[in-house]
Amino acid sequence: MNSKQTPKAQKTREHILETALGLFASQGYDETTMRDIAAAAGCSLGLAYRYFARKEEMVLELYEQCARELEEEVSKLPPGPLAGRFVSAIEADLRRISLYRTTMGALFSAGLAPNSEVAVLGDRVAGIRTRVWGIFRVVITGATDAPKPAQVTQLATLFYAVHLLIVLFWLQDRSPAQERTHELLKFGRETLGRLRPLLGLPPVAKPLARLAGIVGPMFGPVESAEDAGGGAAGEDENGSRGSVPIGAGG
Amino acid sequence: MNSKQTPKAQKTREHILETALGLFASQGYDETTMRDIAAAAGCSLGLAYRYFARKEEMVLELYEQCARELEEEVSKLPPGPLAGRFVSAIEADLRRISLYRTTMGALFSAGLAPNSEVAVLGDRVAGIRTRVWGIFRVVITGATDAPKPAQVTQLATLFYAVHLLIVLFWLQDRSPAQERTHELLKFGRETLGRLRPLLGLPPVAKPLARLAGIVGPMFGPVESAEDAGGGAAGEDENGSRGSVPIGAGG
DNA sequence: AGCTTTTAGTGAACATGTTCAACTTTTATT
DNA sequence: AATAAAAGTTGAACATGTTCACTAAAAGCT
Incomplete structure (x- = not known):
């Protein structure tokens, strides 16, 4: 061990x-x-x-460390509207990794080549992914306007995906002090806030569920088989299974 | 020269x-x-x-070649609904680069490290970006339900961004035959088709314009200055300027 | 032709991530 | 304590992207 x-x-x-x-x-x-x-x-x-075993492995450890700290900070986030909590969590994350911009870049960079396991979506990171995904769950459930439980998991998956995209954006953002990213976040908060009331309506909820079903398995550790995401919105409470022991680094 | x-x-x-x-x-x-x-x-x-000068430089050339071919194929796309044309273009692109999955991975991989210019968002690729962006313009203007001209540029920018994301997704997609990506595309087509009628309405059009204003400059060659995207939706017909000579590889 | 200058081409050398056989220290066993 | 097994540690060696001083060929000039 x-x-x-x-x-x-x-x-x-x-x-x-x-x-x-x-x-x-x-x-x-x-x-x-x-x-x-x-x-x-x-x-x-x-x-x-x-x-x-490899240089990247050190980055992995850094990533885990950041995740742990973020977890704590998010758990202390005051209740409030979903949009605000989400953006706050992202901001906390960016603040945390800002010292290691190029280093995180390496992590994502390696993550892009579908080879290395030491990558954001690689096997070695599965535990950390689960952990971060859990953080977004907390972000959601702790909101004053949290959606009903059936939607929490899906939303967490989508938040996780968006979070990844924002970090990607941030990594590329050459504007001074990454102001563009923060603009994007502002936009995100406002938009999410405006959209929040619609989340429960079927015309919105169903596509979201379907999207989560498509995107979620990308974050899973390996994938067993075929129920990936056939047709409509399968509300089977998963979409990004977290059955991996979190601290299971070899 | x-x-x-x-x-x-x-x-x-x-x-x-x-x-x-x-x-x-x-x-x-x-x-x-x-x-x-x-x-x-x-x-x-x-x-x-x-x-x-570097190994990646060869990939660059490949990328350009693909862009050129895609341009031609898209120009032959029959008129039809916007959503269908967009997805068809993406599919054509994926089909084209599918032989070079790992190679494209390298391009995007390098693209993630904010250092190298030989990267999807790097300076050296500016010309190709402009070209691809132009392709999406054609995709839009050639649609039977094309939006009004003022929106075309913004939409092209957003399409370009989404296209990048889809390639990213595709690169990571480990499902057999990348079926998950194609599911995502199906979802995209349906959703875009459903949303199309709303594109002209201010509550939709304005946020889209704003988003394009934020995202667009990321694709620009260098950036002159400060009008990046201050407050509201500036409909100033740009958002991703294409003033770069296309074939200007040095 | 004979010279010079520019272009094409070579391969040894370097930097850095990574591996590996050997060496040393510690721990367990008798 | 003496010995054996395991854990800790080393530095040389390797692979590969990249650089560079150098040679060979071609083009231009008188």
Whole structure:
């Protein structure tokens, strides 16, 4: 398992990770070589690779850390309208990762190549995805105008997807201080606020459910089989199953 | 300029490119090394680099080629409802790039790191973006239910953005034969068809215009300044200026 | 033709992510 | 303590994208 190593090893590992993240934050991801990390951590190149099979693996850890912190911050979010809570959560997330812009870029970058598991939608990240998805659940259920339970799961899935897109947008946003992203968020809040009353109406609810059914499985760990999303809106309370143990990093 | 080289050089260049694209298609992008390419093309490693400063640059050329072909195919699309034409264009695009899944993945992957110019949203691709954006203009104006001219530009920008997202989705889609993507397209067609009548109504048109104003500049070449998208919906007929000479590859 | 300049082409060398066989230290066992 | 097994650690070596000083061919000029 994971936490059953010698304390010494654990300490070494953490030391290397912290060193790496520090370098990532200060000089950027690409500019930080594994040799830099080893040197700064005062160990050999090989040792870094003992604890992190690939450079990206360190980013993964960062991602998890951010998710954990975000979880806490969101749990403290005051009740309020759904739109406001959603945007606040996103803003908190962006604030948190802003130190690691290029590093997160690497994560998403790797995520784009359908190969590496160390990617936003890769297998290795399944646990974190589940966790973040859960955060959006809290965002929704904690809203003063939360939709009825049957819709919560679907909405969480869609929020998760939108969240991903916004981070993508943010990564690309070259405007000063990423003001364009914040404009987008403002727009999102207003629009979502305006749309909120319609969420319960079938002409809106049904397409949303269908969309969640299509998009959700992309976030799932592997996929067993064929009930993916045949025809209409199957309200079977999933769409992005969370059956993966969260802290199950190998 | 570009086409002012010796015919011999031009030929060599094309030969290398074709060899490379062939290898990309048959064994994947990452699996094809520059040395492979040079060997298969019967030239030295250095020569390949003389014509293509980086490996990604070859992908760029592929992207441009696809854009050109798509342009032609779309121009032959029969008149019909907007939704159908849009989805048909996307499908044509996907069909075209399906041979080069991993290769396109590389393009988008690089595109995610905000560094490299050889990226979907990078400077080097500005010309191609403009071109593709133009394709969506044609998609719109050629529809039997085309919106009024003032909206065409905005809609083209949004279509371009959605197109990017769909390719992203497609790249990640691990379902057999990418059926999930096609489901998404079906959903998109139906939804867009249903929404089409509302496009002219201010409560819909205004937010769309605003969104286009926010998103559009991301696709622009560099950005001059500050009129990016201040407050309300500025219908100033742009949102994604196409003032870049299309074939201006340096 | 003989010279110069520009273009085409080469392959060794470098940087960096990654692997691996060997070495050292720690822990468990007798 | 002596020995064996496991865990920790090392640095050389490899693969691959990229660079560069250099050679070979071609074109231009007198």
